[in-house]
Amino acid sequence: MDDAGRAWSAVVAGCWFAELEGRAPADPSTLAGGFGWDGPPTPSRNAGAEGDFGRSTVHFGRDSGSVEAVSSQSVDIAVIGAGPAGAATAIQAARSGARVIVFEKGAHGRDKVCGDGLTPRAIGALNELKIPLDDAHQIRGLRMIAGKQVRELDWPTTDRFPDHGAVWPRRRLDAALMDAAVEAGAEIVFETEAIPVIDDTGRVTGVEAGGNRFDADLTVVAAGAQGAVARMLGADRIPDEPFGLAIRTYAATPRHTDVHLEACLSLRDEDGTAIPGYGWMFPAGDGTVNIGVGALSTMKGFKKLNLNTLLEAYRHLVQDDWDLGPNLERPRAWRLPMSTQRRHGPGWVAIGDAAGLVNPMNGEGIDYGLESGMLAADLFLDDPATAPARYDQLVGERFDAFLRTGRRFSFLIGHPWILKPGLRLSVSTNAIANITLAVMGNLVDNTTPGAAGRVMSLADKTLGVADPILRKTRATA
Ligand SMILES: Cc1cc2nc3c(=O)[nH]c(=O)nc-3n(C[C@H](O)[C@H](O)[C@H](O)COP(=O)(O)OP(=O)(O)OC[C@H]3O[C@@H](n4cnc5c(N)ncnc54)[C@H](O)[C@@H]3O)c2cc1C
Helix, strand or coil, rough: CHHHHHHHHHHCCHHHHHHHHCCCCCCCHHHCCCCCCCCCCCCCCCCCCCCCCCCCCEEEECCCCCCCCCCEEEEEEEEECCCCCHHHHHHHHHHHHCCCEEEECCCCCCCCCCCCCEEHHHHHHHHHHHCCCCCCEEECCEHHHHHHEEEEEEEECCCCCCEEEEEEHHHHHHHHHHHHHHHCCCCEEECCEEEEECCCCCCCEEEEEEEEEEEEEEECCCCCCCCCCHHHHHHCCCCCCCCEEEEEEEECCCCCCCCEEEEECCCCCCCCECCCEEEEEECCCCCCCEEEEEECCCCCHHHHHHHHHHHHHHHHHHHHHCCCCCCCCEEEEEECCCCCCEEEEEEEECCCCHHCCCCCCCCHHHHHHHHHHHHHHHHHHCCCHHHHHHHHHHHHHHHHHHHHHHHHHHHHHHHHHHHHHHHHHHHHCCCHHHHHHHHHHHCCCCCCCCCCHHHHHHHHHHHHHHHHHHHHHCCCC
């Protein structure tokens, strides 16, 4: 990891607490585990592969301020952020002939702090985008560990999704997506921050970037976990709703070709408090494993939680089983947004993390970014004028009930006395563990027949009724 990476690795667990309390984070290094505060993604341990992204990529630095390379200052769609969500919009829209420009504040080869895990649902979305998956390490299921109980499960077989997942380190996944966007005809401007331009009526008319204005019929906010752009649009997260924080690094392991994701559900903090979250070992097939831990904000003592310490403790637990080498980079942490106050307005939509689309049950967000990104593009191609409102409605129909249930569930498991017996139950038999896997991975919905579908439907109703109590009795952060 290089200096830029190290600089941004100094962290904040308290970034959003600071927002809640109306103050800036004091000393990031003293806050839970130390996360970056709204910092740009950093080049990864493999960085330095500039030009990897495709022939026609436009690339200019912050200092140059040059926009001559950009072919037009008036486009159909301007995208802020080149993660999976922004890339999905760019690919889908550009392939149908729309003029798309994407601004990314990170450099070529930028990394994103992530577990790199792709569920079958995410593979389905990548297939829809026709992204070749040869570079990804295929995964056939999940090994769930709760205390002494270990269950090794295959992904469920459904008509809706493929039967396999993958681990694809983000630097390479995101590069492949950017490649596809460029090939489709989108222009991408790296190392350039963009902000929306809002007219007197409150309509977003495009973006300002590198000292220039770019007019766009639709501005797509794909800027990741909410920060400056979200604040400009009133699209911050909802303060009372849960969110997550997670930290990860990589280590060498002889088990890098393992075909199961591994999740340890029985994590405890230094005081022995059960943590709503999990530790993961996601084998990348390239000699390394992505090792990390994540926790939900609904847990008691969340503000004090030190993610670095938690990761160290988890590493200790899995060290021998995985014959782990030293960390290949300093562990880095980031936020998992699970709500937003707004995800559309005149002339704009928010997608992916910027729209709070992260599954509270497993921290997955890549799929939701891809799906919401494609949806925004499709609706724009259909009718630019109605796209923002229709996007809000359709993304709601697809995800809101599930995500709401997930958030309620996270209040529930914030109580250790519910979490512990719940965990025991969730892995008690293979049949129940399979239901847990399908529900947590959002591989069913409450209209899906079968046991998992019925559980989802029941959970939706029961947690809906219990919601006011769950909120009132939430553990103190
Ligand atoms: C530790 C951790 C582990 C995770 N593990 C998984 C996992 O295993 N599987 C999974 O599915 N999800 C996982 N997630 C969640 C996943 O990383 C996100 O949901 C996903 O990256 C969202 O994609 P996105 O495109 O919306 O945002 P991002 O990937 O965050 O991309 C946003 C981009 O916007 C750029 N940007 C921001 N502001 C501007 C601006 N003003 N101008 C220009 N560019 C800007 C950023 O530089 C960034 O490149 C994890 C998250 C964390 C923190």
